[in-house]
Amino acid sequence: MKIPAILFLAAAPLIFPASLQAKTWKEAGSERSLEGEYSKTEGDQVVILRPNGTTVKIPLAKLTPEDRKFVAEASAAKPAAPEAAAAADTDVFKWETDYEVAKKRAKDEKKDILVDFTGSDWCGWCIKLKKEVFDKPEFQEYAKKHLVMLELDFPRKKQLPAKEKEQNEKLSQEFQIEGFPTILLLKASGREIARTGYQEGGPEKYIEHLKGLK
Numbered sequence: 712m713k714i715p716a717i718l719f720l721a722a723a724p725l726i727f728p729a730s731l732q733a734k735t736w737k738e739a740g741s742e743r744s745l746e747g748e749y750s751k752t753e754g755d756q757v758v759i760l761r762p763n764g765t766t767v768k769i770p771l772a773k774l775t776p777e778d779r780k781f782v783a784e785a786s787a788a789k790p791a792a793p794e795a796a797a798a799a800d801t802d803v804f805k806w807e808t809d810y811e812v813a814k815k816r817a818k819d820e821k822k823d824i825l826v827d828f829t830g831s832d833w834c835g836w837c838i839k840l841k842k843e844v845f846d847k848p849e850f851q852e853y854a855k856k857h858l859v860m861l862e863l864d865f866p867r868k869k870q871l872p873a874k875e876k877e878q879n880e881k882l883s884q885e886f887q888i889e890g891f892p893t894i895l896l897l898k899a900s901g902r903e904i905a906r907t908g909y910q911e912g913g914p915e916k917y918i919e920h921l922k923g924l925k
Contacts, residue, residue, distance in 0.1 A: 739775045752786045765806040765862060804851040806862040808875055810882060810901075813861040817899035825858045825921070826895040828888045832866045836909045837892040843913055850914035865891065896924055 733748045736759060745767070747759035756768040771779060806827075807813040817824045827845070829837040844850050845860075854860055863879045864871060871879070882888075886895060886903065896904040905924035910917050 734781070736769065736778055737775045738773055745769070749782065749785045752782060757782050760805055763806070764804060764860070765808055804855050804860070806860045808862055808864075810861065810863075810878060813859050814899055814901055817859045817897075820859065822857055822859050822899070823904065823925075824861055824895075824897040824899065824901075825854070826861045826863060826882075826886075826897060828863050828865070828883065828886075828891055828893040828895070830865050830867065830891045831862075832868045834891045840892050840894075840909045844910075844917045847914040850918060853914075853918050896921065 733746075736745045736747060738744070745759060745761075747761045747767070750758040750760045750766060752758070752771070753768065755771050757771055757774065759767050759769060761767060771782065774782070807816065813824050813826075816822070827837075827840075829841070831837060831841075863882055864875075865879060865883070886893075890908075892908050894907045896906070898904060907920065907924060910920050912920075
């Protein structure tokens, strides 16, 4: 399976939260790399949590021997405390990009889903909402306890994986999205509770706005 080039960034240092599992992942036989934190292994793929909160999946076979060894050691350590690991997974702010994964998490964690239909690299109001609300610690603390975050992106400058792009376009039609940003609140089943968009006032006001939509 070929790894889309977008997943691997130039090997320039990035500011990244301190973590024992935060590292630079390298593609075997190339100069491409990705900054991220090991999350888990799913079959023959490694799930990496990026600094911006989104996750990507990388085929294990495409990693360097050193990275494969790291994955083997990290995954072997996780079963030692499965209940603690499961609890930790529910207390983290991250953006899912897979709709089915988001629904499963929402069901397991008994949370609603916040869906952000966004044009992350061109839509001014989308960028403003992310900067003023979603990137703020106050909102992220609230989201950890109450929401599963799902980003459905429609970029113009960057290329999404084909499967993700197809999914996003299908969901845009299904939910009849007419502009960006469109924010949906969904039940774990996928049933829409409410929809909104950009709101002024920062994270605290946005949290109260979301609570009023339920």
